[in-house]
Amino acid sequence: MRKTSPLSNRWVKCISTEGNIRGVAIQATGLVRDMAKVHGLKGQAARGLGESVMGALLVASYCKTGQRVNLNIQGSGYYSQALVDAYPDGHVRGYLIERTLSEPLDEKFGPWGTGLLSVLRTKADEGEKPYIGTVPLLTGHLAKDLSFYWVQSEQIPSAVGLVVNLEGDVVSSAGGFLIQALPGASPSEVRVIEQHIQEIESLADSLTKDASPIHLLSQIFQSTAFVIMEEKKLEFTCNCSWDRVQRALALVGASELKAMLFEDQSAIVRCDFCTKEYRLDKGMLEQMIQELSS
Ligand SMILES: [Zn+2]
Numbered sequence: 001m002r003k004t005s006p007l008s009n010r011w012v013k014c015i016s017t018e019g020n021i022r023g024v025a026i027q028a029t030g031l032v033r034d035m036a037k038v039h040g041l042k043g044q045a046a047r048g049l050g051e052s053v054m055g056a057l058l059v060a061s062y063c064k065t066g067q068r069v070n071l072n073i074q075g076s077g078y079y080s081q082a083l084v085d086a087y088p089d090g091h092v093r094g095y096l097i098e099r100t101l102s103e104p105l106d107e108k109f110g111p112w113g114t115g116l117l118s119v120l121r122t123k124a125d126e127g128e129k130p131y132i133g134t135v136p137l138l139t140g141h142l143a144k145d146l147s148f149y150w151v152q153s154e155q156i157p158s159a160v161g162l163v164v165n166l167e168g169d170v171v172s173s174a175g176g177f178l179i180q181a182l183p184g185a186s187p188s189e190v191r192v193i194e195q196h197i198q199e200i201e202s203l204a205d206s207l208t209k210d211a212s213p214i215h216l217l218s219q220i221f222q223s224t225a226f227v228i229m230e231e232k233k234l235e236f237t238c239n240c241s242w243d244r245v246q247r248a249l250a251l252v253g254a255s256e257l258k259a260m261l262f263e264d265q266s267a268i269v270r271c272d273f274c275t276k277e278y279r280l281d282k283g284m285l286e287q288m289i290q291e292l293s294s
Contacts, residue, residue, distance in 0.1 A: 009234040011061050011090065012213035017225040020185035021193055024061045025177040025213035025220075026054050031092070031234050032164060032174040038236075038275055039095055042169035048079045048111060049096040050164035050174045051142045056086035056094065057234060058146070058160065058178040059119055063088045066124035077105050077113025077140055085273070090232040093239075093273040109140030117145055119153070143176070150180065157181040157190065159197050175203075177216055189224070196220050238274035245269045245278045246288065254292040261285045 009031040015022045032053060036046035056071035063069055071084045071094075078101065084094030105113055118134040133153030137145050143162040150158035162176040179197065181190045197220060217226065249257065249269065260267045267280045280288070 010213065011057060011230075011232050011234065012217060012228060013061060013230040013232075014217050014221070014226040014228050016189075016221065017227060018189070020182050020189055021179065021221075021224065021226075022182060022229075023177060023179040023217055023220060023226070024058060025216040026057060026175055026234070027213050027216075028054055028057070028174045028176075028234055029171065031236055033171040035094070035236050036171055041096060041098075043166060044078055044111065045096060045098045046169070046171050047164040047166060048082065048098075049094070050171060051162045051176075052082035052084050052096060053086075053092055053094050054162050054174065054176045055142055055146050055160070056084035057090070057092055058176060059121075060086035060088050060092075061178070061232075063121060064124040065089070068122045070118075070120040070122075072118040072120070073112065073115065073137070073142070074117075075099075075112035075115040075137060075140065077101070077109060077115075078111045083272075090234045091237045092234065093236060095272050105140075110142070110144070112137050112140040112142060112145070114140065117142075117149055119149060150178075157185075159194065161197070161203050163203050175213070175216065177203075177213075177220065179220060192222075192224060193220065196222050236274075238271060238276065240271040240274060240276060240278075242278065245280075249280070249288060250292060254289050257285055257289050257292070261289065 009028050011024050011026045013024045032050035035053060036049055041049050052071060052073060056069055059071065060069040065088050067088060069086045073082045078099060080097045080099040082096040084092065086092045115137045116134055117137055118132060121131045123130055133149065135149045135152050138148055139145055143160045146160045147158050150156050158178060158180045160178050164171055165173045179193055265282045267285060269278045
């Protein structure tokens with residue numbers, strides 16, 4: 001077993017000392033492994049979930065405290081949908097729905113195939129509008145399509161890398177990065193960084209050997225001096241609760257609840273994000289029906 005430190009799942013943010021290039025690197029091996037296990041996802045499906053989770057965290061890392069990022073990917077490939085909520089405090093939850101293809105995927109596209117990628121950012125303060133940006137999946141590779149999202153939807157030249165390595169069907173390492181050119185970055189500064197990113201095509205290897213986000217950032221920045229801005233622990237948490245379950249059931253309506261009571265004498269509500277099950281017994285259902293009917 002690999003030894004894991006308490007900060008083992010984390011992102012590290014940095015900025016070049018000139019202030020023109022910023023970056024965030026993620027190490028999320030344990031996090032992705034745990035989430036895949038909870039959802040019963042293995043192999044390629046675990047990889048798809050891991051990429052989505054890290055992608056959403058990369059977006060959240062540059063959001064304001066109090067905001068929530070919702071990454072919604074719909075593809076025609078091996079995954080039909082991934083939905084991930086991520087927060088600037090490093091908390092994340094999400095799920096992925098696999099698809100069984102009747103024919104092999106067109107080799108032109110990555111595992112996601114074609115489809116849509118949406119990023120919703122909720123407001124942090126009163127009066128602020130939620131923001132939603134949607135781009136088509138152009139390549140079917142999440143890292144490339146996320147780079148396109150940043151350029152297209154937020155007008156920030158960006159490079160994204162996402163890697164989930166497998167040992168058999170189990171996640172053996174997971175990590176990624178987002179590098180962005182800020183206004184004022186000179187073409188030559190951008191070129192140098194781009195070149196280094198090209199060179200670390202071996203990101204997968206590098207993650208297997210040394211999964212430190214700081215090491216990854218130093219490989220990307222090399223001779224460009226940078227300062228570390230933030231290091232944050234990442235955690236899989238879900239905010240589902242009895243309260244939310246009851247509110248959701250109230251929306252279903254009294255007549256539907258009566259049908260559940262009649263057929264099963266109970267109702268089970270399962271949270272998609274964390275798979276936790278909430279069981280309402282006969283008494284609870286009767287009480288809810290009474291409250292909704294009065
Ligand atoms: Zn939940």
